[in-house]
Amino acid sequence: MIYLDSAATSYHKPKQVAEAVYEAMLHMGNSGRSGHEISLTSSRTIFGARKKLAALFGMDDPAQVAFTSNSTQSLNIAISGLFGKGDHVITTAMEHNSVLRPLYREETEGMELTVIPCDEKGTVRYDMLEEAVRPNTKGIVCTHASNLTGNVVDIRRIGRFCRERGILFVVDASQTAGVFPLDMEEMCIDVLCFTGHKSLLGPQGTGGLCVRKGLEIPSFCVGGSGVQSYSRTHPSQMPTRLEAGTLNGHGIAGLSASLDWIQETGLAAIRKREQQRMRRFYEGVCEIPQVKVYGDFTAAERAPIVALNIGENPSEEVCDALAVRYGIATRGGAHCAPLMHEQLGTVSQGAVRFSFCYFTTEEEVEKAIQAVKEIAEEWT
Amino acid sequence: MRPKELCFLVAFHTTTEALALEDAARAAGVSGRLIPIPTQITAGCGLAWRMPISEKESMLRLLLECRLRYEDVYELTI
Incomplete structure (x- = not known):
């Protein structure tokens, strides 16, 4: 079989990825649940992956990288946590349903939404951004590259546009993370959502969101955290704030191995x-x-x-x-x-x-x- | 009863904070290890960094220099 469906998921992965998952399943316990070596091995592996992702995305604090199952979950956390009734949000016609549906859901709850159209080649109409901004515009959510056409969005330009106007910028990097340079600081990105199984070459069921330091997204899911057990509320500190329940440690071990491969290959x-x-x-x-x-x-x-x-x-x-x-x-x-x-x-x-x-x-x-x-x- | 000794401990808000400290301590050659957090500090689960009391000053310096996040520090006989 000639596999030309990598935009759906990476099928060919460096062999180290599967090996890392296998090793993890043999040797890793539950991260953050105890101080024995089997648990600590998991904690260290996951922390290592956070550090690699922070470095890849131009962040200096690995704690601002929260793991999820995929981009869709990350985008739901970001969109539902940051935007709501009374806010206005701008997006583009290039978006995947993982951006559109969470936005449409907020729209039914009273959020205002503007969709910037594309030209005949599927390129976003940057010239229409300015006129779309309203006094209550709180954010722009957009993809870095269309999963249908492959067109890349100039996110540096949109990021600057947002920062100059005090608008939050949420980026869906599902099609570009691991291939295109992404620097949250330089590109003025407030939240970067990624999946592990596409161009990051990791296992399915891995993904996450990187949150600019100082920006607080409410917990989406609450529950087990391994810390602050007697508190009635979920911990407020990142990354635990956005992570509840046992992480996909085995998958993250694989993702960590693929990040090494990407780093070595360039x-x-x-x-x-x-x-x-x-x-x-x-x-x-x-x-x-x-x-x-x-x-x-x-x-x-x-x-x-x-x-x-x-x-x-x-x-x-x-x-x-x-x-x-x-x-x-x-x-x-x-x-x-x-x-x-x-x-x-x-x-x-x-x-x-x-x-x-x-x-x-x-x-x-x-x-x-x-x-x-x-x-x-x-x-x- | 197990013999007890005076230790210096660092407690954390999150597992990530604990792992960041472990990284920094290993790099700086500060001794100690992560242990299940003693119930005297908190009844919750989690990790703490335990080290001999003699290393207290090195750890306090490390916390400052590396701007490590933590919940609190303790001197405890455990």
């Missing part, structure tokens, strides 16, 4: 190879007459995603043919980004998404191009 090297694979595939398919590619390929950098359709063929049928006839794993249909599909006019057809990773070979890319050519010729 973001620039990872990004360069992914960009090469993505660009080559784009060049190979964009000239096929029946193929329509979505997104802005004139941008200097973009997430390693190419979304396309072949004529009027339903995207899920193309996706199925790629899998069954060519052994190529892609994603078809809708991509949890309803507004992006509306903007691109692909609500009914969906799109076939090819997403690449560091481990994608040149040969695999050529085979995928050939497969698209053959389906396009046959299904016209």
Whole structure:
């Protein structure tokens, strides 16, 4: 199977990741629950992962990194904790449902929401930001890169825009963490939400949010913490404030190993190879007459995603043919980004998404191009 | 009864604070280890850093220099 669905989850992971999970399952207890070595091993592993993530995201305090199960949970914690009735929040049409649905839920409770549209290439209309701001605008929530088109958002620009106006900036880094440089301080990011299983190459069920020091997000879930047991309220200190119950220590051990691999390999090297694979595939398919590619390929950098359709063929049928006839794993249909599909006019057809990773070979890319050519010729 | 000795202890709000102190102590060569927090300090669960009373000054310096967060310090015979 040629795996070109990395935007959904990383399938090829450094072998150290699985090894670390296996070792953790053999040797790790429950973090923070006792002082014996089996518990401490877990505590140290988790703390080590916090330190690596803080370094990766330009934070000086590992305690500001709270672990969750995934980006969706992180975004729910941030959005429901920071915004509510009477607040106005701005987002974009590029967003995944993990941003949109928590915002829509707050909207039904009295929060005001503005969605900034995109142009025909799926790029956010930065020029519309200023006019969207209201006296009660409390935050902007946006993705770093579209999971559908791969277009990258200039978050440094939006971060500066927010900081100058005293607006909170929440970033969904699901498609970029581990590949693109992310510096919370420099990019004026207040909350960075990430998942561990995509470009961070860790296990599913890992993720988290990094919170700017001084910003207090209320506890989303309360309960076991390993500390302050007789208090009727959950501890207020980070990261325990946003973590309740036993953490996914085994998964976090795997994530810690993948962070080591990313550090050793280097973001620039990872990004360069992914960009090469993505660009080559784009060049190979964009000239096929029946193929329509979505997104802005004139941008200097973009997430390693190419979304396309072949004529009027339903995207899920193309996706199925790629899998069954060519052994190529892609994603078809809708991509949890309803507004992006509306903007691109692909609500009914969906799109076939090819997403690449560091481990994608040149040969695999050529085979995928050939497969698209053959389906396009046959299904016209 | 187990023989008791006077110790210096650091208690924490969170496990993360405890681990940060362990890191800093190891790096600075300050002795001690993490133990289950004694019930004399708090009836809750959690960890404390336990060290010989002779190391008290080194620890107080470390707490300041590394700007480590902690809940409180104690001298306790345990």
